[in-house]
Amino acid sequence: xxxxELMIMCEFIIGGAAITCKNEFEKINEDNLVTVSSQLRETxxxxxxxxxxxxxxxxxxxxxxxxxxxxxxxFKQQEILDCNSFVVIHGAGSFGHFQASKxxxxxxGLNQPLVKAGFVATRIxxxxxxxxxxxxxAREGIPSVAMSPFSCGWSTCERNIASADVSTVVEAxxxxxxxxxxxxxxxxESLGCTILSGxxxxxxxxAHLKPQFVVFLTDVFGVYDRPPAEPNAVLLRxxxxxxxxxxxxxxxxxxGADKQVEISVASHxxxxxxxxxxxxxxMIAKLGIxxxxxxxxxxxxxxxxxxxxxxxxxxxxxxxVIRYVP
Amino acid sequence: xxxxELMIMCEFIIGGAAITCKNEFEKINEDNLVTVSSQLRETxxxxxxxxxxxxxxxxxxxxxxxxxxxxxxxFKQQEILDCNSFVVIHGAGSFGHFQASKxxxxxxGLNQPLVKAGFVATRIxxxxxxxxxxxxxAREGIPSVAMSPFSCGWSTCERNIASADVSTVVEAxxxxxxxxxxxxxxxxESLGCTILSGxxxxxxxxAHLKPQFVVFLTDVFGVYDRPPAEPNAVLLRxxxxxxxxxxxxxxxxxxGADKQVEISVASHxxxxxxxxxxxxxxMIAKLGIxxxxxxxxxxxxxxxxxxxxxxxxxxxxxxxVIRYVP
Numbered sequence: 001x002x003x004x005e006l007m008i009m010c011e012f013i014i015g016g017a018a019i020t021c022k023n024e025f026e027k028i029n030e031d032n033l034v035t036v037s038s039q040l041r042e043t044x045x046x047x048x049x050x051x052x053x054x055x056x057x058x059x060x061x062x063x064x065x066x067x068x069x070x071x072x073x074x075f076k077q078q079e080i081l082d083c084n085s086f087v088v089i090h091g092a093g094s095f096g097h098f099q100a101s102k103x104x105x106x107x108x109g110l111n112q113p114l115v116k117a118g119f120v121a122t123r124i125x126x127x128x129x130x131x132x133x134x135x136x137x138a139r140e141g142i143p144s145v146a147m148s149p150f151s152c153g154w155s156t157c158e159r160n161i162a163s164a165d166v167s168t169v170v171e172a173x174x175x176x177x178x179x180x181x182x183x184x185x186x187x188x189e190s191l192g193c194t195i196l197s198g199x200x201x202x203x204x205x206x207a208h209l210k211p212q213f214v215v216f217l218t219d220v221f222g223v224y225d226r227p228p229a230e231p232n233a234v235l236l237r238x239x240x241x242x243x244x245x246x247x248x249x250x251x252x253x254x255x256g257a258d259k260q261v262e263i264s265v266a267s268h269x270x271x272x273x274x275x276x277x278x279x280x281x282x283m284i285a286k287l288g289i290x291x292x293x294x295x296x297x298x299x300x301x302x303x304x305x306x307x308x309x310x311x312x313x314x315x316x317x318x319x320x321v322i323r324y325v326p
Numbered sequence: 327x328x329x330x331e332l333m334i335m336c337e338f339i340i341g342g343a344a345i346t347c348k349n350e351f352e353k354i355n356e357d358n359l360v361t362v363s364s365q366l367r368e369t370x371x372x373x374x375x376x377x378x379x380x381x382x383x384x385x386x387x388x389x390x391x392x393x394x395x396x397x398x399x400x401f402k403q404q405e406i407l408d409c410n411s412f413v414v415i416h417g418a419g420s421f422g423h424f425q426a427s428k429x430x431x432x433x434x435g436l437n438q439p440l441v442k443a444g445f446v447a448t449r450i451x452x453x454x455x456x457x458x459x460x461x462x463x464a465r466e467g468i469p470s471v472a473m474s475p476f477s478c479g480w481s482t483c484e485r486n487i488a489s490a491d492v493s494t495v496v497e498a499x500x501x502x503x504x505x506x507x508x509x510x511x512x513x514x515e516s517l518g519c520t521i522l523s524g525x526x527x528x529x530x531x532x533a534h535l536k537p538q539f540v541v542f543l544t545d546v547f548g549v550y551d552r553p554p555a556e557p558n559a560v561l562l563r564x565x566x567x568x569x570x571x572x573x574x575x576x577x578x579x580x581x582g583a584d585k586q587v588e589i590s591v592a593s594h595x596x597x598x599x600x601x602x603x604x605x606x607x608x609m610i611a612k613l614g615i616x617x618x619x620x621x622x623x624x625x626x627x628x629x630x631x632x633x634x635x636x637x638x639x640x641x642x643x644x645x646x647v648i649r650y651v652p
Contacts, residue, residue: 025386026385026386054439054443055443056442056443056446056447056450057446057447057450058424058425058428058443058444058447058450058451059352059425059447059450059451059454060351060352098384099384099385102384110501110502113380116382116469116502116503117380117381117382117384117467117469118384119469119471119503120382120383120464120469120470120471120503121382121383121384121385121464123460123471123472124382124383124384124385124457124460124461124464125384125385127457127460127472128385128457131450131453131454131457134449134450135450138446138447138450141443143442143443143445143446144446145445145446145449145476146449146453146474146477147477148472148474148477150471151472151473151474151477151478151494152477152478152479152494153478153479153491153493153494153497155497165479167479168477168478168479171479171481171513172513175436175513175518175519176436176442177442177445177446187497187498187501192501193501
């Protein structure tokens with residue numbers, strides 16, 4: 001019931017690669033994070049672009065507390081801002097992966113000291129990143145609240161979600177907050193523990209919250225027919241998902257060639273499971289929810305976040321649209 | 327059912343004042359935090375004092391990652407350690423209070439921008455402290471996991487706990503982890519939001535988890551008959567709680583004088599609600615759970631954590647015992 005009162009405009013996924021420095025251990029890409037945060041603010045705060053940003057991170061940082069104090073007094077004169085419902089889910093990027101892979105947390109086995117330690121170490125790493133993202137959003141005046149799947153009591157069985165009550169997320173949204181979730185180490189009924197990936201969280205939330213659209217922010221312009229680095233790589237503009245969950249590239253149109261096969265071949269070797277990504281997006285699209293895969297911190301991501309793409313895709317927009325075509 | 331399988335040895339409350347620098351904004355008392363963590367490790371890891379500490383914080387920090395890597399390999403040869411069930415709850419100290427009081431989060435009113443911003447700012451501050459405490463414990467080889475009441479979906483109504491499912495905490499304990507909770511900003515059914523204090527969390531968990539004993543770590547030796555700074559302040563060694571919840575000082579014995587009244591008078595003006603603290607402890611003691619109020623990072627806190635006090639209180643032990651006397 002609560003679910004129907006609630007209109008989620010967008011589920012907004014920040015790929016780990018988009019906000020961290022891939023090859024540097026636990027290093028945030030500050031520039032991207034700031035741009036992503038201000039773009040989200042622009043799109044979620046109705047008619048507020050003119051107003052001064054009201055920081056909601058009053059903690060110690062370079063710049064210090066005196067400035068924060070002034071900020072606090074700003075609020076007294078401030079009108080409350082209408083803000084659309086957003087949910088943010090972020091990947092781990094260069095956080096967590098080292099700890100998880102070193103210990104094999106995803107394989108389970110909490111009775112092994114290495115796995116148990118890895119579970120603790122992974123959560124420390126991903127929650128550190130989560131805190132920094134919440135703070136970056138708060139500095140842009142976005143009422144962001146951290147929600148760790150493990151703390152929310154979410155658990156899996158054989159790596160599939162066994163219990164993931166979304167009511168806490170819904171209540172936060174109802175109160176006008178922006179929940180910020182992330183891939184996390186969780187308890188698994190059969191394995192003891194595993195990693196609950198951001199992608200699984202996205203599909204789960206999409207199915208329950210029924211957002212108008214979902215945006216994947218990544219570090220490339222979208223989905224290509226081969227590794228983007230390759231000279232002849234072609235950006236796939238539009239992918240149609242059919243009733244049976246199968247999908248095909250509708251734009252650009254390739255004569256004859258069966259792109260699906262070609263991509264899957266390419267991806268298994270080199271693109272790190274781009275087909276997996278498309279299949280996940282396809283599952284969301286099948287619910288009638290448009291999915292936009294776009295490069296973070298660009299004009300294209302701003303357009304995607306604004307929801308304008310639901311009416312029409314501009315010719316000069318760079319990204320991949322995945323939508324259900326009955 | 328699960329609850330009965332589980333034997334919680336101790337609920338372990340770190341007062342904010344014991345681990346932060348009271349008068350310095352968001353400053354942790356590193357020395358105390360390290361000592362508190364190693365004392366907890368000593369008491370929770372059976373027969374492991376001789377073994378090398380297996381760090382579970384593998385994140386970037388002074389000392390760096392190479393050292394972390396060596397650590398990781400240690401685990402492969404390591405026996406799993408028996409560890410007793412502990413729950414850690416910490417106060418905010420110099421974290422969160424500024425944000426909460428500036429905005430009046432405890433009074434509610436999320437429709438006011440200042441309150442909403444304060445809610446976000448308070449959570450950022452207290453979760454930052456929580457992360458540092460989890461990391462300090464993990465460095466001592468304690469499998470600590472952060473659990474924010476707000477993320478756990480805990481909420482209040484008129485500031486009293488309305489919904490606070492402890493099953494997530496129980497499952498973490500069952501899996502051999504040490505849940506680390508803290509006072510937090512939460513949603514309130516009637517007020518919109520408020521502050522759920524660590525003390526309320528303690529009583530709630532004590533009532534549900536039935537620990538063998540509860541330790542309050544503070545920055546003084548225990549409860550005094552007047553402000554500890556005063557020259558003639560007397561440490562109250564033992565307080566007896568009766569069936570009806572009333573309590574009285576049994577050690578030292580004061581001839582005639584009604585200490586209870588005297589303390590309450592003194593406390594209202596000066597000791598910052600020591601009577602409130604005693605009353606909370608008394609509620610826990612009434613459940614048949616001994617409560618020890620002791621100075622953090624001392625030999626006395628180590629003794630209290632070890633559980634030895636349940637057999638006998640050594641003459642030279644400094645602290646306050648609050649227990650039920652039928």
